[in-house]
Amino acid sequence: MTTQSHTAPPSDPELRIKALESLLVEKKLIDPEAVDAIIETYETKIGPRNGAKIVARAWVDPEYKKRLLADGTKAIAELGFSGAQGEDMVVVENTDEVHNVVVCTLCSCYPWPTLGLPPVWYKAAPYRARVVMDPRGVLLEFGTRISDDVEVRVWDSNAELRYLVLPQRPAGTEGCTEEQLADLVSRDAMIGTAAVAPPAGAKP
Amino acid sequence: MNGVHDLGGMHGFGPINPEPNEPVFHHEWERRVFGVMMAAFGGGHYNVDQFRHAIERMGATEYLSESYYEHWLASMETLLVENGAIGKDELAARQAKLAGKAG
Numbered sequence: 001m002t003t004q005s006h007t008a009p010p011s012d013p014e015l016r017i018k019a020l021e022s023l024l025v026e027k028k029l030i031d032p033e034a035v036d037a038i039i040e041t042y043e044t045k046i047g048p049r050n051g052a053k054i055v056a057r058a059w060v061d062p063e064y065k066k067r068l069l070a071d072g073t074k075a076i077a078e079l080g081f082s083g084a085q086g087e088d089m090v091v092v093e094n095t096d097e098v099h100n101v102v103v104c105t106l107c108s109c110y111p112w113p114t115l116g117l118p119p120v121w122y123k124a125a126p127y128r129a130r131v132v133m134d135p136r137g138v139l140l141e142f143g144t145r146i147s148d149d150v151e152v153r154v155w156d157s158n159a160e161l162r163y164l165v166l167p168q169r170p171a172g173t174e175g176c177t178e179e180q181l182a183d184l185v186s187r188d189a190m191i192g193t194a195a196v197a198p199p200a201g202a203k204p
Numbered sequence: 205m206n207g208v209h210d211l212g213g214m215h216g217f218g219p220i221n222p223e224p225n226e227p228v229f230h231h232e233w234e235r236r237v238f239g240v241m242m243a244a245f246g247g248g249h250y251n252v253d254q255f256r257h258a259i260e261r262m263g264a265t266e267y268l269s270e271s272y273y274e275h276w277l278a279s280m281e282t283l284l285v286e287n288g289a290i291g292k293d294e295l296a297a298r299q300a301k302l303a304g305k306a307g
Contacts (some may be wrong), residue, residue: 013274014233019298021275023290030247035239042238043228105212107256108272117238119226123272124215133213141220148250156212159252193222 013185047116050081051164052185054091054114056178059169069093072164076114086113086162092155093166094192099146101139101192102155102163103131109157114164115187122191142193165190170198208264234273241276250283258282 024030054076058065068075072089076082089111092100104110110121121127131138133153139145155163167189173181176199185196188194211217229235245255258279259267266278284290 013237013277014231015299015302016277016281017233017236017240018302019295020277020290021236022302023294023298024240024244024284027289029249029289030240034246035236035243039235039239043235046273047228047299088270107259108211117228119222120272121220121222121228124220125211125214125268126220128211129214129217130220138220142222153242159256188222 042112046083046112046144048059048075048114048185048190049116049182050079050116051111051187051190052182054079054081054164055166055185055190056182058091058166059181060178061174065166068166076164081113083113085109086111088161089114090155090161091164091166092153094168094195096150096168098151099139099192100153100155100163100165101131101135102157102165103128104157105129105132106156106158108158109162111162111164115190119135119187139193142188144194165192166195169191170196172198207252207260208267209260222295237273237276237280241280244280244284247286254283255279 017063021030021032021035025032054068057079058068064075064078067078068091072091073082073087075091076086076089092102094100101103104122105128108118112119112124127138135154136146157163165186168183169181173184176184180199184196184198184199186194189196220234224231229238241255244250245252250258255276259275261282262270262275262278267275270278285292287296
């Protein structure tokens with residue numbers, strides 16, 4: 001939108017949200033400062049870094065991992081990442097035999113407290129339509145090739161229940177600290193569309 | 205409810221095209237839609253199920269051609285008018301006023 005001049009009429013959604021927000025503020029139905037605070041929280045505090053800390057903890061602490069797989073909601077709360085759209089969490093583990101990938105075919109259900117707000121592709125029709133019928137083909141579009149002898153499980157999220165993928169810890173990370181491990185874990189690895197790449201310079 | 209939003213297995217949508225290093229929001233209006241939706245939700249003006257249902261009530265053409273935050277915007281407009289928080293005419297008048305001002 002950088003080409004838009006200041007005198008051009010606002011685009012339709014731009015105008016519609018201005019109309020809605022201004023009316024709600026005038027009627028004191030919402031507080032504009034609360035709106036700003038909410039936006040800032042989701043832009044700066046809630047994001048995939050939270051989920052990466054969960055994954056790294058599970059990699060270094062087998063007891064934590066056990067709790068995480070047994071009751072995801074409770075174990076995630078131990079690290080403080082609870083809240084809206086993360087009320088009921090199930091963590092699914094990738095292994096040499098199974099690769100998990102998460103979708104929401106009906107809308108865009110996603111675990112906000114651990115991954116932040118979902119990327120556009122997760123919310124758009126192509127991923128939602130296709131990952132359930134051709135998961136291996138879809139994963140290839142993300143550059144992720146799943147070997148034929150590995151089972152692919154697709155988990156369809158819903159309004160009440162959200163999934164987080166526990167990716168496999170890459171080889172060559174034996175000497176890494178928990179924090180260094182968290183740095184390796186991408187958002188896509190926790191959705192299941194990517195694997196966690198080994199650190200630069202590590203021998204696989 | 206069965207409807208166009210039930211996308212699992214539907215054919216014809218083409219490639220996924222993930223965007224590298226995608227920002228949380230792409231436009232200022234998306235930020236405002238998100239913040240206003242959450243604030244109005246926090247104020248008890250609708251619940252999550254009503255919000256999702258209002259998106260599912262969108263026409264198929266609008267649903268498929270509009271983006272995520274446009275869905276949110278449409279849902280908020282529907283629910284806030286339906287529950288009487290905002291008058292339909294009042295909303296239309298404000299949109300017209302803002303459009304006129306900007307021109």
